[in-house]
Amino acid sequence: MNRYVPISTLRRLPVYLHYVRSIKGERKNVSAAVIAEFFGLNPVQVRKDLAAVSGTGKPKTGYDVEELICQIESCLDCNNETKSVLIGAGNLGSALLSYNGFSDYGINIVAAFDTDPETVGKSIGGKPVLPLSDLESICRFSKIRLGIITVPAGSAQEICDRLVSCGITAVWNFAPTILKAKDGVLIENENLASSLAILSRHLLFER
Amino acid sequence: MNRYVPISTLRRLPVYLHYVRSIKGERKNVSAAVIAEFFGLNPVQVRKDLAAVSGTGKPKTGYDVEELICQIESCLDCNNETKSVLIGAGNLGSALLSYNGFSDYGINIVAAFDTDPETVGKSIGGKPVLPLSDLESICRFSKIRLGIITVPAGSAQEICDRLVSCGITAVWNFAPTILKAKDGVLIENENLASSLAILSRHLLFER
Numbered sequence: 032m033n034r035y036v037p038i039s040t041l042r043r044l045p046v047y048l049h050y051v052r053s054i055k056g057e058r059k060n061v062s063a064a065v066i067a068e069f070f071g072l073n074p075v076q077v078r079k080d081l082a083a084v085s086g087t088g089k090p091k092t093g094y095d096v097e098e099l100i101c102q103i104e105s106c107l108d109c110n111n112e113t114k115s116v117l118i119g120a121g122n123l124g125s126a127l128l129s130y131n132g133f134s135d136y137g138i139n140i141v142a143a144f145d146t147d148p149e150t151v152g153k154s155i156g157g158k159p160v161l162p163l164s165d166l167e168s169i170c171r172f173s174k175i176r177l178g179i180i181t182v183p184a185g186s187a188q189e190i191c192d193r194l195v196s197c198g199i200t201a202v203w204n205f206a207p208t209i210l211k212a213k214d215g216v217l218i219e220n221e222n223l224a225s226s227l228a229i230l231s232r233h234l235l236f237e238r
Numbered sequence: 239m240n241r242y243v244p245i246s247t248l249r250r251l252p253v254y255l256h257y258v259r260s261i262k263g264e265r266k267n268v269s270a271a272v273i274a275e276f277f278g279l280n281p282v283q284v285r286k287d288l289a290a291v292s293g294t295g296k297p298k299t300g301y302d303v304e305e306l307i308c309q310i311e312s313c314l315d316c317n318n319e320t321k322s323v324l325i326g327a328g329n330l331g332s333a334l335l336s337y338n339g340f341s342d343y344g345i346n347i348v349a350a351f352d353t354d355p356e357t358v359g360k361s362i363g364g365k366p367v368l369p370l371s372d373l374e375s376i377c378r379f380s381k382i383r384l385g386i387i388t389v390p391a392g393s394a395q396e397i398c399d400r401l402v403s404c405g406i407t408a409v410w411n412f413a414p415t416i417l418k419a420k421d422g423v424l425i426e427n428e429n430l431a432s433s434l435a436i437l438s439r440h441l442l443f444e445r
Contacts, residue, residue, distance in 0.1 A: 045431035126333035224252035
């Protein structure tokens with residue numbers, strides 16, 4: 032199914048997916064209105080989101096739960112393995128390497144890269160840490176498709192350029208900076224510092 | 239300094255802060271135009287963002303680098319310690335407990351809570367893992383201000399309610415669900431699954 036799905040819908044789909052997986056077994060059908068009520072969302076929005084992956088539900092009964100799970104999984108491509116590498120096995124990088132939750136979304140980190148001689152050669156979360164100088168050869172040989180950047184902000188653009196030069200078209204950037212890449216390369220920023228900024232600012236006014 | 243700073247500006251401030259920290263020592267002054275060019279951002283936007291924390295820069299020279307660093311840090315409240323707790327010491331929770339980067343933003347995780355008897359009593363990343371039944375007493379006694387939720391989606395709302403009942407007004411939610419709380423409580427969602435959804439979908443069309 033290759034229909035267009037808006038980014039805002041894509042952001043909400045994993046939330047719906049968790050919910051419909053949780054009610055599987057309990058209910059055969061679920062309506063957009065029920066999902067909307069559970070999350071306190073606008074039912075019109077939920078209906079639009081689900082229409083993008085599953086068409087309109089049946090009148091009165093809504094969607095078949097099992098069918099809806101399959102359709103969302105297929106839309107999010109959870110069932111195909113996406114080979115990825117992580118660059119920067121420092122604190123945050125190590126944390127992500129040790130986190131097993133990415134495999135639920137089909138993401139398999141096959142290796143990490145670092146420049147620190149004390150880290151290179153080790154294994155973190157079961158993934159080998161290789162020297163950064165091997166980045167290009169491994170990415171090309173193993174047909175890596177996603178790069179996860181957890182290096183300091185100052186090195187992130189250089190790493191991004193190197194990844195793109197090996198044919199990587201999706202970058203998940205955890206470095207607190209803004210990366211540039213040619214058209215066709217998707218850069219998804221996960222700026223934890225931005226979230227902390229908003230939380231800290233809120234708390235400042237609570238004092 | 240208690241002036242109003244828009245959320246979109248707050249999200250970009252940590253990015254600017256990293257950059258101006260990196261040029262400290264090299265340059266005495268920096269202009270909004272230089273920062274905008276470095277990140278490929280619209281100079282009008284950068285000028286507006288900086289005006290919210292620092293007023294307008296001097297004509298020609300722009301901002302004094304050291305002064306600007308202090309002003310952004312003060313706006314983001316980096317220099318005051320915010321005591322926080324983390325609930326759910328599973329994979330992601332453990333990863334966050336082991337990550338040292340939060341202290342740069344004044345966030346100090348003082349304890350983690352879990353229900354798993356095998357995890358409770360351990361120490362992860364130097365933080366004690368306490369039984370969830372102690373959540374309320376510890377939060378009240380230690381005047382905890384921020385709660386970090388890394389429990390499964392199905393338990394997240396209950397944990398959020400318990401935190402709010404102890405007076406916590408800022409919640410950083412990593413569970414892939416949507417949390418509800420009364421007015422005055424800020425919930426910042428860090429939905430890693432949403433990012434993965436967007437990246438996976440992009441790669442699906444590259445096949």
